[in-house]
Amino acid sequence: MRLRVKYSKGGRAVFLGHLEMLRLWQRAMRRAGLPLAYSHGFNPHPRLAFGPALAVGIESLAEYLDMELTVVLDPAEVKEKLQAELPAGLEILLVFAIPDQAPALTAIIDAAAYRVAWEEPPDPKILQQKAEALLSRPEVQVSRPGRDGARVKDIRPGVFQLAVKPEATLAMLLECSSRGVVRPEEVVSAMALEGPYRVTRTGLFIRRGDGLLAPEDLVNPTVTGPEAKMQRFMRR
Amino acid sequence: MQDIDWEKLLTRVTKPARYLGTEWNAIHKNWEENPVRMAFVYPDLYEVGMSHLGLAILYGAVNERPGMLMERAFAPGPDLEALLREEHLPLFSLESHRPLTDFDVLGFTLQYEMSYTTILNILDLAGIPLMASERAPEHPLVIGGGPGVANPEPVAPFFDAFLLGDGEEALPELLALVGRLKKEGAINDRRRVLKIIANLPGFYVPSLYKVEYNSDGTVATVVPREEGVPHRISKRVIPDLDEAYFPTRPIVPFLEVIHDRMMLEVMRGCTHGCRFCQAGAIYRPVRERDLSILLRQAEELVRHTGHEEISLTSLSTADYSRVEELARALAATYADQGVSVSLPSLRVDAFSVRLAEAVQRVRKSTLTFAPEAGSQRLRDVINKGVNEEDILTATGEAFRAGWQAIKLYFMLGLPTEREEDLLGIVDLARRILDQGRRLAPGGKPAVTVSVSSFVPKPWTAFQWEPQDRVEVIKEKQKLLRSHLRGPGLRFSWHEAEVSFIEAVLSRGDRRLSKAIVAAWRRGARLEGWSEYFNYGCWEAAFRETGLDPAFYACRLRREDEVFPWDHLDFGIAKDFLQRERRRAYEGRVTADCRSGRCTGCGVCPGLGVDLILKGGPRDSAVTGKI
Ligand code: SF4
Numbered sequence: 001m002r003l004r005v006k007y008s009k010g011g012r013a014v015f016l017g018h019l020e021m022l023r024l025w026q027r028a029m030r031r032a033g034l035p036l037a038y039s040h041g042f043n044p045h046p047r048l049a050f051g052p053a054l055a056v057g058i059e060s061l062a063e064y065l066d067m068e069l070t071v072v073l074d075p076a077e078v079k080e081k082l083q084a085e086l087p088a089g090l091e092i093l094l095v096f097a098i099p100d101q102a103p104a105l106t107a108i109i110d111a112a113a114y115r116v117a118w119e120e121p122p123d124p125k126i127l128q129q130k131a132e133a134l135l136s137r138p139e140v141q142v143s144r145p146g147r148d149g150a151r152v153k154d155i156r157p158g159v160f161q162l163a164v165k166p167e168a169t170l171a172m173l174l175e176c177s178s179r180g181v182v183r184p185e186e187v188v189s190a191m192a193l194e195g196p197y198r199v200t201r202t203g204l205f206i207r208r209g210d211g212l213l214a215p216e217d218l219v220n221p222t223v224t225g226p227e228a229k230m231q232r233f234m235r236r
Numbered sequence: 237m238q239d240i241d242w243e244k245l246l247t248r249v250t251k252p253a254r255y256l257g258t259e260w261n262a263i264h265k266n267w268e269e270n271p272v273r274m275a276f277v278y279p280d281l282y283e284v285g286m287s288h289l290g291l292a293i294l295y296g297a298v299n300e301r302p303g304m305l306m307e308r309a310f311a312p313g314p315d316l317e318a319l320l321r322e323e324h325l326p327l328f329s330l331e332s333h334r335p336l337t338d339f340d341v342l343g344f345t346l347q348y349e350m351s352y353t354t355i356l357n358i359l360d361l362a363g364i365p366l367m368a369s370e371r372a373p374e375h376p377l378v379i380g381g382g383p384g385v386a387n388p389e390p391v392a393p394f395f396d397a398f399l400l401g402d403g404e405e406a407l408p409e410l411l412a413l414v415g416r417l418k419k420e421g422a423i424n425d426r427r428r429v430l431k432i433i434a435n436l437p438g439f440y441v442p443s444l445y446k447v448e449y450n451s452d453g454t455v456a457t458v459v460p461r462e463e464g465v466p467h468r469i470s471k472r473v474i475p476d477l478d479e480a481y482f483p484t485r486p487i488v489p490f491l492e493v494i495h496d497r498m499m500l501e502v503m504r505g506c507t508h509g510c511r512f513c514q515a516g517a518i519y520r521p522v523r524e525r526d527l528s529i530l531l532r533q534a535e536e537l538v539r540h541t542g543h544e545e546i547s548l549t550s551l552s553t554a555d556y557s558r559v560e561e562l563a564r565a566l567a568a569t570y571a572d573q574g575v576s577v578s579l580p581s582l583r584v585d586a587f588s589v590r591l592a593e594a595v596q597r598v599r600k601s602t603l604t605f606a607p608e609a610g611s612q613r614l615r616d617v618i619n620k621g622v623n624e625e626d627i628l629t630a631t632g633e634a635f636r637a638g639w640q641a642i643k644l645y646f647m648l649g650l651p652t653e654r655e656e657d658l659l660g661i662v663d664l665a666r667r668i669l670d671q672g673r674r675l676a677p678g679g680k681p682a683v684t685v686s687v688s689s690f691v692p693k694p695w696t697a698f699q700w701e702p703q704d705r706v707e708v709i710k711e712k713q714k715l716l717r718s719h720l721r722g723p724g725l726r727f728s729w730h731e732a733e734v735s736f737i738e739a740v741l742s743r744g745d746r747r748l749s750k751a752i753v754a755a756w757r758r759g760a761r762l763e764g765w766s767e768y769f770n771y772g773c774w775e776a777a778f779r780e781t782g783l784d785p786a787f788y789a790c791r792l793r794r795e796d797e798v799f800p801w802d803h804l805d806f807g808i809a810k811d812f813l814q815r816e817r818r819r820a821y822e823g824r825v826t827a828d829c830r831s832g833r834c835t836g837c838g839v840c841p842g843l844g845v846d847l848i849l850k851g852g853p854r855d856s857a858v859t860g861k862i
Binding site: 011012013015016017019020023024026027028029030031035036038056057085087088089 | 243258260488490542543574575
């Protein structure tokens with residue numbers, strides 16, 4: 001059976017990279033006695049698939065993971081057993097079954113929400129001005145280091161929304177899909193904002209018209225209500 | 237920890253997962269409730285240290301006792317070291333992220349000579365004086381253990397005490413003593429504390445011993461400086477491993493470490509008696525674990541770690557009396573949980589290959605054998621107990637079972653070695669390659685010859701022998717390289733200069749501590765990694781301190797010479813080693829004492845212990861000890 005897990009990543013666990021997470025979940029599952037399915041073939045690998053990559057050092061309130069088990073189990077039981085085997089900083093928020101044919105997380109998720117908080121909060125008015133200024137620009141060029149030198153890219157189409165929140169934090173909704181990814185640091189530096197800050201990923205979404213669906217909204221209406229109850233990012 | 241934002245620091249290093257301390261099964265004991273605190277310091281990077289069984293054993297053995305706690309620390313990566321130095325921050329423990337100076341005891345494990353400069357670097361990063369004599373009462377007691385204490389003299393001035401032999405009982409005893417002294421308010425009288433420790437069985441306090449030298453530079457005597465200090469210190473031995481603590485909840489690292497697997501220690505010690513091998517000598521006698529206990533420990537390990545591989549560890553696992561039953565049972569029990577079984581130390585024989593075949597489901601890796609020498613004459617000299625037929629039967633079995641790649645370990649520069657012995661390596665490698673082509677037609681057999689350089693070690697029959705000079709080793713490597721060319725053949729070798737420094741330090745005396753300090757000051761550290769080893773540091777260090785490294789490494793020692801480690805007792809009798817050395821020159825092999833005939837090494841009667849064999853189908857009872 002296929003299960004989708006939503007979890008948060010905080011504390012010292014933010015320092016774990018993709019490979020470490022892969023090993024950690026596999027071992028947690030073995031400890032929990034949850035039989036993970038493996039691919040067939042010469043070099044079998046576990047049927048464990050993560051959502052979009054999260055940079056090391058960034059906290060997240062909404063990470064996703066798909067797993068395939070060789071047996072059928074109650075998702076609530078999986079949640080409980082698995083949580084007991086996870087190291088500090090990882091907390092399972094939801095576990096729900098998904099159809100065998102459901103598309104992969106990376107095939108459906110196309111937007112990521114972030115919150116940026118500065119150690120010394122900037123003036124909210126200035127922040128607001130800068131956010132508006134960026135959104136009004138027709139293009140925002142950033143340079144990205146690559147294997148054959150830096151490449152210039154226009155990130156403006158991938159900046160979906162920017163909003164100033166209480167305590168002078170900045171909420172961002174950025175493209176995060178197989179077509180392109182905009183990183184929160186790129187936006188912060190394009191806005192010419194200074195000073196040490198902390199980024200938290202607050203959600204991963206599927207854009208539907210004007211609205212946003214979280215992966216759990218899409219496949220498990222009982223969790224957060226029917227699709228009609230699309231929640232807008234700005235109200236979160 | 238209070239004022240330092242470690243998490244912020246960790247955002248600036250490349251592998252922060254080394255320093256988190258929140259791995260699964262890491263133990264975070266309450267600081268206030270456990271008044272005796274020790275940090276186990278592995279003087280190398282996390283990935284090396286977390287592959288070490290000794291750390292897992294002692295971490296568990298101490299932490300399961302009330303009133304004491306143990307945390308871990310490792311050498312920082314060069315990037316973290318630079319940050320710590322730049323920001324003037326002390327090196328910290330992983331669990332509570334406290335400076336190492338907050339602990340009562342720092343325990344370093346001496347696994348290899350090339351970590352000695354890293355020990356100094358860690359002391360320096362922790363803000364602790366390098367010299368034990370310069371430490372104040374508020375500094376932690378710095379102790380050392382592990383195979384390096386077979387001769388700890390070159391690092392003796394940096395340590396307050398060493399623990400000889402098995403630590404799982406001795407270390408908690410020491411910590412209990414420290415706790416008592418702390419409670420009595422006596423811990424600040426360092427001199428008194430050290431004298432009390434010197435009287436704990438297995439503990440050696442080097443500052444309480446005086447070394448005198450002869451005019452030719454050799455050691456004349458090592459004697460206690462005062463009354464009430466033992467003349468000779470015997471190693472500690474756990475007589476029966478079945479009664480000993482074993483960690484079945486070891487820490488599961490986040491990062492991929494060097495030996496990334498569960499370790500099941502099937503036995504301790506080795507009876508083969510290879511004449512170059514120090515581990516085979518200092519871990520005697522052989523003590524096997526009971527099969528039923530091992531099966532239970534394996535079950536707990538899998539349940540508590542979730543690891544995908546379980547390794548049957550010991551110095552020579554194929555010797556374990558019940559190895560076949562054990563390996564087959566584990567492979568059968570855990571296959572459907574995706575847990576594989578590995579055998580890291582195979583013998584050169586068909587039995588070992590069949591065993592590997594039985595447990596390996598996916599046969600894509602290399603099979604490794606260690607014939608150690610290229611001719612029968614030289615294999616007899618070193619008492620390897622393997623003949624050409626054994627080797628070819630083993631490799632033939634491997635090819636037939638589907639392995640394509642064979643790796644062979646040899647040692648270069650062994651006593652009495654001649655050119656034909658080296659050419660014997662070439663010949664053997666070629667014959668194995670031909671055999672592979674014959675037995676696995678259509679396949680692509682590959683033979684890798686990996687050659688290390690002989691390092692004479694204390695407590696072995698070859699402790700009197702000189703090491704080849706660096707130029708000679710290089711010549712020999714060149715000869716092998718020129719012959720081991722062609723499709724299917726690969727050749728790798730160890731850096732001659734590294735082996736030379738190892739040879740200097742392994743049989744060195746206290747005067748060498750100055751050279752270690754000088755090399756460290758010139759930047760030597762993390763020298764187990766070839767990218768960090770810098771011979772120039774050592775050349776300059778010897779020049780600066782006026783010490784002649786060849787005196788230690790390349791000198792033939794007199795039969796009656798007093799060695800810097802003669803006041804230590806690992807049970808092996810010096811006259812047994814002399815006898816073994818003579819037999820080596822005569823090309824006479826000495827039987828394995830596992831077969832039931834004691835060869836009189838002295839360990840069992842000397843330490844009041846016994847071989848413990850678990851009476852498998854291939855063993856006869858041990859009788860007739862001398
Ligand atoms: S004393 Fe005898 S039986 Fe014991 S380890 Fe030595 S050789 Fe083997």
